Amino acid sequence: MSVTAPPPGEGPVQHFPDAAQEALHDRIAADSLTTRRDYLRIVATVSGGLAVGGIGVAGGVLHRHGDNEGVPRPKKIADALAPGESLAFRYPGDEDQAVAIRLQDGTLVGYSAVCTHLACAVLFRADRGLEGELLCPCHDGVFDVRTGDVTAGPPPRPLPRVILDEDAFGSVWAVATARSGENDKDAWCRQFAEVAPDRAALIGCPGAVGDSETGTSAESRSTPRPGTTPERGMRSPSPSTERGGR
Numbered sequence: 160m161s162v163t164a165p166p167p168g169e170g171p172v173q174h175f176p177d178a179a180q181e182a183l184h185d186r187i188a189a190d191s192l193t194t195r196r197d198y199l200r201i202v203a204t205v206s207g208g209l210a211v212g213g214i215g216v217a218g219g220v221l222h223r224h225g226d227n228e229g230v231p232r233p234k235k236i237a238d239a240l241a242p243g244e245s246l247a248f249r250y251p252g253d254e255d256q257a258v259a260i261r262l263q264d265g266t267l268v269g270y271s272a273v274c275t276h277l278a279c280a281v282l283f284r285a286d287r288g289l290e291g292e293l294l295c296p297c298h299d300g301v302f303d304v305r306t307g308d309v310t311a312g313p314p315p316r317p318l319p320r321v322i323l324d325e326d327a328f329g330s331v332w333a334v335a336t337a338r339s340g341e342n343d344k345d346a347w348c349r350q351f352a353e354v355a356p357d358r359a360a361l362i363g364c365p366g367a368v369g370d371s372e373t374g375t376s377a378e379s380r381s382t383p384r385p386g387t388t389p390e391r392g393m394r395s396p397s398p399s400t401e402r403g404g405r
Contacts, residue, residue, distance in 0.1 A: 224255050224271035224319040224336060230354055236323075237331040240267070243291075245283040247272060250321055250333040257321045258283055259331060260304060262290055269321030269333060270307050274300050276314040293318065307339075316340065 231251035240246060240261040250257050256272040260283055270293065272281045279297035283304070287294065292310075293302035300312035307318040316339040324332050337346035348364035359367035 224273060230350055231335055234333045235330055236333050239329045240331050243285055251336055259323055267323040267325060268305060269323040270318040274314055275316040275318060275339060276300050
């Protein structure tokens with residue numbers, strides 16, 4: 160008798176997904192997000208030995224998310240994002256994989272989609288935990304979806320963040336990046352202080368010198384604006400300003 164055939168008098172055999180099938184699905188999904196260039200980067204890392212590769216990634220020897228030449232520009236990534244939805248995108252460079260998530264309470268969060276362990280792709284799994292989890296299926300690394308902090312597995316650092324904002328029309332914008340463990344104010348000062356010195360002085364960036372009374376230079380108007388407090392995050396330029404510049 161075939162192992163798949165039901166015993167006489169019984170109904171058809173039902174097949175249910177198990178943990179192994181789900182893990183395989185996650186691995187396939189992660190592989191689909193990893194480009195050929197990413198694979199070459201991983202191979203180059205591993206060729207020197209897993210231990211050396213791990214130290215290299217942990218020590219920041221490889222390209223870090225957001226470490227691109229030039230100042231990042233605001234980028235519209237979605238016309239809308241509903242609670243519980245996620246979106247894969249690239250920001251600030253074409254090689255920087257990222258994921259945006261709208262939590263159930265409406266909060267927008269964005270992260271690098273590259274694991275801080277050995278640079279495998281990170282996936283959002285809405286069915287895990289109370290709010291969902293960010294999972295690296297290569298080595299079972301898990302990150303908190305609200306903070307990006309490591310909650311399980313071998314990753315040595317939290318995920319770098321992509322700072323998101325929503326305009327008056329509900330469109331979602333990526334406006335800046337923050338390195339692993341970096342707060343929004345420090346991230347903004349690092350990326351925009353030189354091109355917007357007056358606004359940098361307004362929010363108290365170290366060593367910034369500018370016109371703190373007006374804070375409206377042409378350069379500062381072309382960069383993301385801080386929110387009501389630096390820790391809140393960055394707000395993108397108004398839609399009319401951004402569209403007028405295209």
